Amino acid sequence: MDISRRNVIRAGSGLVLTGATMVSGRAQAAAIPEAPTTGDATTQQPVAPTSGPDYQPVVTLNGWTLPWRMNGDWKEFHLVAEPVVRELAPGMKAHLWGYNGQSPGPTIEAVEGDKVRIFVTNKLPENTAVHWHGQRLPNGMDGVGGLTQPHIPPGRTFVYEFQLRRSGTFMYHPHSDEMVQMAMGMMGLFIVHPRDPAFRRVDRDFAFLLNAFDIEAGSYVPKVNTMLEFNLWCWNSRVFPGIDPLVVGKGDKVRIRFGNLTMTNHPVHLHGYEFKVSGTDGGWVPEAAAWPEVSVDCAVGQMRSFDFVADEPGDWAIHCHKSHHTMNAMGHAVKTYIGVDKKEIAQRLKKLVPGYMPMGSNGMGEMGAMEMPLPDNTLPMMTGFAQFGPVEMGGMFSVVKVREGLAKGDYKDPGWFKNPAGAVAYEFKGQLPEPVRSGKQAGAKGAVEFSAVDPRTRPAGGGHDQH
Numbered sequence: 001m002d003i004s005r006r007n008v009i010r011a012g013s014g015l016v017l018t019g020a021t022m023v024s025g026r027a028q029a030a031a032i033p034e035a036p037t038t039g040d041a042t043t044q045q046p047v048a049p050t051s052g053p054d055y056q057p058v059v060t061l062n063g064w065t066l067p068w069r070m071n072g073d074w075k076e077f078h079l080v081a082e083p084v085v086r087e088l089a090p091g092m093k094a095h096l097w098g099y100n101g102q103s104p105g106p107t108i109e110a111v112e113g114d115k116v117r118i119f120v121t122n123k124l125p126e127n128t129a130v131h132w133h134g135q136r137l138p139n140g141m142d143g144v145g146g147l148t149q150p151h152i153p154p155g156r157t158f159v160y161e162f163q164l165r166r167s168g169t170f171m172y173h174p175h176s177d178e179m180v181q182m183a184m185g186m187m188g189l190f191i192v193h194p195r196d197p198a199f200r201r202v203d204r205d206f207a208f209l210l211n212a213f214d215i216e217a218g219s220y221v222p223k224v225n226t227m228l229e230f231n232l233w234c235w236n237s238r239v240f241p242g243i244d245p246l247v248v249g250k251g252d253k254v255r256i257r258f259g260n261l262t263m264t265n266h267p268v269h270l271h272g273y274e275f276k277v278s279g280t281d282g283g284w285v286p287e288a289a290a291w292p293e294v295s296v297d298c299a300v301g302q303m304r305s306f307d308f309v310a311d312e313p314g315d316w317a318i319h320c321h322k323s324h325h326t327m328n329a330m331g332h333a334v335k336t337y338i339g340v341d342k343k344e345i346a347q348r349l350k351k352l353v354p355g356y357m358p359m360g361s362n363g364m365g366e367m368g369a370m371e372m373p374l375p376d377n378t379l380p381m382m383t384g385f386a387q388f389g390p391v392e393m394g395g396m397f398s399v400v401k402v403r404e405g406l407a408k409g410d411y412k413d414p415g416w417f418k419n420p421a422g423a424v425a426y427e428f429k430g431q432l433p434e435p436v437r438s439g440k441q442a443g444a445k446g447a448v449e450f451s452a453v454d455p456r457t458r459p460a461g462g463g464h465d466q467h
Helices: 026-030 178-183 343-352 365-369
Strands: 021-023 068-071 074-089 092-099 108-111 115-122 130-133 157-163 168-174 188-193 204-213 232-235 246-249 253-260 266-270 275-280 295-298 303-309 314-320 383-386 389-393 397-403
Touching: 108 115, 130 157, 168 178, 168 253, 168 275, 168 303, 188 204, 188 253, 204 246, 246 253, 253 266, 253 295, 266 303, 295 303
Parallel strands: 074 115, 108 188, 204 253, 246 397
Antiparallel strands: 021 157, 068 074, 074 092, 115 157, 130 168, 168 188, 204 232, 253 303, 266 295, 266 314, 275 303, 314 397, 383 389
């Protein structure tokens, strides 16, 4: 039996399946396919099918597709649930749980109508089970520990068998101690391509999962009991500037798929384009009903995909539009000091702490350009540089890089976009007229002072005539 990434079968009929079963005994174990593994955090090159129905393989952002083998009519995969180390971005690693050496686990790709057999080996210190989110399958293969199957004990391997009944964008994740295991990074994409190669075909197809962690500076393990106050908002367990760009050729038809396994919704916004929402985990949106957007919200447990034609070259930002989700390692208890004059207190503190630097009086943007010492294993709140300076972003942020002349399978980072002469926003150096002010500011000279006010110093009458 040969291991292959892309041997595609023609599904039979009259399939009868039972519940997830345990593999035991030397003879049965010898029949288990190999479990490929990797610790590489960069986006891996997609591999096109070499037999069976043609399809455009997905590009898993900062991830890869799980190889498989044919065994009769069955396409066989092997997932290993295990502790992993994941680099969130250069300078920070997390000790997580995942599959086959990574969090998220590798993407499973197959074709509508395929019969799949998925071996799941548990190398965690506790029971687990795998739910195939969004798939139509026999109840005993649904992967809810205790309800539809026994839990998979540590050191054991279970087998899931089902036929793929519809194409679309799906995912897999545990349904056994779910709060802990998903908070530790256990999840993966499951992409089912249409049987008809021409159905909703695109030139480039990207996919990623939205997840989040709460990891204190200097530590490595997520706080699994956090419900809302996460400090690392991720795409495929990576944060900017560790998230790879999405590289496409000018004129390509592009699909971007993503799923949400965080604890809140995410409005994902693409700059420079309007797009059509083409699918959910419930199925394809009919082309006549696909609606135009520039941002699409994705609730917890949902999948979304959208399509556009990349006809505008450039480096176009793509990000979650919740502003705290494009920051890294945020401290939620940090007070707001905008407008506070810290000069006097800063001089006192410098005598006690040489090198002390007050920040925050004029906003937080200055942090993006500063190289300040950090505790071990953490990241600046804002980081990453581009051709014009600090990007002042983190978290759920990347760049869609649209370029002319790219070869069909070329996903290498092309560097920063070279704008035509005169096509970049520039500083105006002419004479500015005096601004016209209204009300009490009408006769004021210069800028209005902006400062913090202690409410206890307001006049007894409760007036608000202060800066």
